[in-house]
Amino acid sequence: MPLTIVVTAKQVLDPETPASALQIDTARKRMVAPPNVPPVVNGFDENAVEAALRIKDALGAPNVKITVLSVGKSFALDVIKKPLSMGADDLVLVQDDGCDGLDAFQTARVLAAAIKQMGPVDLVLCGRQASDWDQAQVPLALAEFLGLPCVHITKKVEVKDKTVVVERVLPDGTEVVQVPLPALITVSNELGQPRYPTLRGIMASTRKQPIIRKLSDLGLNPADLKPKVELLDLYIPVRQKKCEFISGDNDEEKGRNLARRLREAKLI
């Protein structure tokens, strides 16, 4: 039996979108990007995919199976298939109108139902948080739904004899912990850059079709997925600060003038 890894991934608005180009759809309480800016796979989720692929590299491809799982109302297929082109084996999409605007708790519930349907899973890897709502809740709730031990915000994940050894990121260093499998681990950007899809990977992923599931396939009823955290309002804060630009005939003079101005303002 190969080691079975599930990586959760979310399609998000590209966080590199310039703030000035972002707008809020007040009715849906959602941030919208301009039509020419495609969505991306959440960056931390790509780190989690990379962590899974490193385990696959270490243990040998036949010994590891990586399934990527996502929940949403609709997907940009070329975007959400990126983990496949990086080297993941399967993609499962829970695609349902009832998955629009789920809160973290209910998203975790849907993910848990989908994972339980897959049969025994050894390791669940998640990005530490999604770059849209920045909640960092789904993985922790998912661990609770699945009854798995959980290590949050890590930079290194290694599978050793039915356990996983991970390095947690802490403000003043790191902590190495060991957990028996099955377990859930969240991955942070400190893991390092996710690999780029290879041409071969891209070719392979175009041939692979995602496995689509509806909420009803998971025995879930959209009416039961009421949010526990109610979103009242989403707004872009008004910034009124005015920057005083330091002038000078050349860059060196601007530098000197900056020092004098900061002195005058009693900041240095």
Add this chain to the structure above:
Amino acid sequence: MAGVLVFAEVGEGGLAPIAKELLAAGRPLAQALGEPLVAFIAAEKAGPLAQEAGAFGAQQVYVAEHAFLKDAHPDYHLLALEQAVKRITPSAVLLGKTPLGVTVGPRLAFRLGVGVAQDVVSLKVEGGALIAERPVYGGNAMARVALRQKPFVATVRPKAFEPLAPQANPSVAVQSIPVSLDASSVKVKVLERKKVEATGIRLEDARVVVAGGRGLGGPEPFQQLEELARLLGGAVGASRAVCDAGWLPYQYQIGLTGKTITADLYIAVAISGASQHMAGISTVKNIVAINKDGDAPIFQEARFGVVGDWKKVLPAFIDEVRKLLQR
């Protein structure tokens, strides 16, 4: 069901700063609910910590002492807090957005069957609900959320609240809470802690921070930033791009997933000001930006700005600072 309970983390030589901030955040909630402000301390030995919590505003302190609570192991702290909350039955539980708090908070909420507002910067009780505001989309927008089911659970962003002025002789009721912690039920075993020894002033505590971004092009220019920080008695920080590139260790990272600073003066050199970076400096009073791109978002937040090539601006700036300070 009564009380606003603060999960008071322990720091070096006393309560952690976040514990005092949470007490400040919790006081108006307790007043609005007409309930006491309660601190819960989980530690190996609480000693004077309970009195310290009282000095910073707690009216009642519950203490759980256990050898397993010596370190910030999330699983043991979760078990202790869960048992305490079930016994105390507070109306609200506040935790810090710390490695411990963000791991314990959502799992506690799950176990209590309620929602959790993570990383909040403002809180109030209104119409029987907890209304919280939290930065979203990497700090580009704010969301206002409501929790309607008690206990309300929220994790609070560090530095979002100013601790109350400490009282000299607080009258605080201290009560011990027995917790049962079973090592066999905790599967996460700590093998090793690798502490990175900080040199000089801690970034989070520095009054002056000099930080560099991707625009510096490599690790070498940070020597100039170090020199400037030394002149100003400050610390050096960096954007996430710098740490992702391996130019500096992650301990230097300022931003949403890095450190939150509260400096009086922040000098950003070749940092464009991506919103995830700005999230770490939102309470800085004076931002100074040096960037060659006049349209860089950092200038929207800066008090003083220089549009120019840092390679020319910075050495002249440092020389002039040295002259003005006669160092």
